[in-house]
Amino acid sequence: MSAFLLDTHAFIWLTENDSNLPDNLKIIIDTADRVYLSIASLWEIAIKLKLGKLSLQRSYETIGSAIDASDILILPISFADTLQVRNLPLHHGDPFDRMRIA
Numbered sequence: 001m002s003a004f005l006l007d008t009h010a011f012i013w014l015t016e017n018d019s020n021l022p023d024n025l026k027i028i029i030d031t032a033d034r035v036y037l038s039i040a041s042l043w044e045i046a047i048k049l050k051l052g053k054l055s056l057q058r059s060y061e062t063i064g065s066a067i068d069a070s071d072i073l074i075l076p077i078s079f080a081d082t083l084q085v086r087n088l089p090l091h092h093g094d095p096f097d098r099m100r101i102a
Contacts, residue, residue, distance in 0.1 A: 001033045001034070002031070002032045002033050002034075003032060003033060003034040003035075003036065004028060004029055004032040004034070004035050004036065005036045005037070005038065005075070005100065006029070006035060006036065006037045006041070006072070007041065007100070008041040008044050008045060008096070010025065010029075011037055011041055011072075012045070012054075012056070014026070014029060015063070015066055016056065016057045016058075034071075034073060035070075035071060035072050035073065036072070036073050036074075036075050037067070037072050037073070037074055037075065038074075038075045038077070038099065038100045039074055039075060039076055039077055040077060040096045040099035040100050041096070041100070042063065042074075043096070044096040045060065045063070046060060077099055081099065084101075085098050085099065085101075088101060
């Protein structure tokens with residue numbers, strides 16, 4: 001069984017049919033048994049939209065129904081994940097990436 005965790009950009013490119021998503025990555029996503037997206041990615045998108053650091057082709061509000069209509073599974077963030085974040089080495093300072101790693 002194969003599983004794949006989308007990062008934020010890959011998710012945006014996938015849902016917007018953006019040519020920035022490499023063809024080989026699209027094949028991996030399409031053939032994976034399970035495709036996951038962390039709730040942290042949706043949080044990151046919402047914040048970047050508010051800050052004007054990101055724009056989408058469609059309204060942010062439509063993302064939820066698009067996810068519901070797809071096979072993408074949302075990974076929640078739990079208290080146990082916060083314990084993992086505390087123990088991660090500080091190789092990367094991006095809080096959203098740290099949440100996804102945990």
